[in-house]
Amino acid sequence: MTKTPAARRGRPRTFDRDAALRRAMNVFWQHGFDGASMTQLVDAMQINSPSIYAAFGSKEDLFREAVELYVASDGGSTMRALTNDGDVRDALRSMLAETILTFTRHDEPRGCLIVLGARHLGPVGDPVRAFLRDQRERIRILLAERLLKAKQKGELAPEADEKALATCVMTFLNGISIETVDGTSQPTLLAAAELFVDRLLPR
Amino acid sequence: MTKTPAARRGRPRTFDRDAALRRAMNVFWQHGFDGASMTQLVDAMQINSPSIYAAFGSKEDLFREAVELYVASDGGSTMRALTNDGDVRDALRSMLAETILTFTRHDEPRGCLIVLGARHLGPVGDPVRAFLRDQRERIRILLAERLLKAKQKGELAPEADEKALATCVMTFLNGISIETVDGTSQPTLLAAAELFVDRLLPR
């Protein structure tokens, strides 16, 4: 069951699929799913639209792949910072710092593809909307688990409500996306994040 | 210079302009600026599109009026709660509570028209985008002023950094919009908000 090269027949593709996907990710990150037009994608990816459909399926499929790439690269640093086993405060601090750094690294795109990627959402059952909400839910669960573990290790007061704390941090996290889109400076946000953690989890 | 009724000539309009605007506000609140189509607006306002353009100018003008109405009604409760002169903690608590109540009052729309209304933004100089950011900036300024006043009254430690506190609260506030859109329950958010304020401003 190893992945054999499979001896592909037919004309080989003349563009770099990974590079094209990365360019698509940046377009989606900057404009959101609905805001990114096929014309913009065609321009950025430097492929004609039939090649996009042949290689990725549809605009929605392309978006899903772009989100996966985002989680595996830029966007994933938020969650990755959570998995370090040091003091919770350090973990949270580094998570927030990492998030802010990632979201303010370029002029555009800023903020979080996952948080902002489906705004002006379709119907309530919209698959893109549900998909992104699930992504966010994963982060919330990770967060709650991490806080529970900290409580069991005695890093938090035994009466601490890790569920409320998780929502609190989640909310702050979501708010950061809006802040960065608005252009709030990196130092300002870092100071606010430090303050937030210091107060929320007093030693 | 009083506002005379001005003896209008011509056929009088047969619909209630204020009621139509309110319906438009709800459409924008629910779908955002770009997400709200003229077809949806025509259906909700129960006017044909030429009447909309005659009465309001353009889709963008209509949106601006809708935001003004929003600030004067539903959305304004956030800012209004800030102006009470009691203890800061009470003020912040009531502001957050009021915000959450407003944003979760209906099944739809949820969240903040101002925070979410311009997602999948146009070019950087987009007037709609700038307009909404200015609205948010007004809230931030009000918040910083309120915190400074509290410090001067001795309600906060003299070394408190009201600018960082303001950003902190602003961020949390922005995050609430995303949370509510995601369907987080009202009690969960209220608990998180209470915790947030208790910790951020310890007595």
Place this chain on the structure above:
DNA sequence: ACCTATATGTATCACCCGGCACATATTGGG
């Protein structure tokens, strides 16, 4: 009564959207 001014409804504009049909080009397998 007639003119002017405003409102309304129909029908439509030019444009852009996501997506695809089709012919052509380029590869490996036999």
Place this chain on the structure above:
DNA sequence: CCCAATATGTGCCGGGTGATACATATAGGT
């Protein structure tokens, strides 16, 4: 060499977008 398979580029589809032209209806001013 020819066939099957895949990739590419041109051109276009039906549908939805924001916005309007035009004819008609209804009011006040004189």
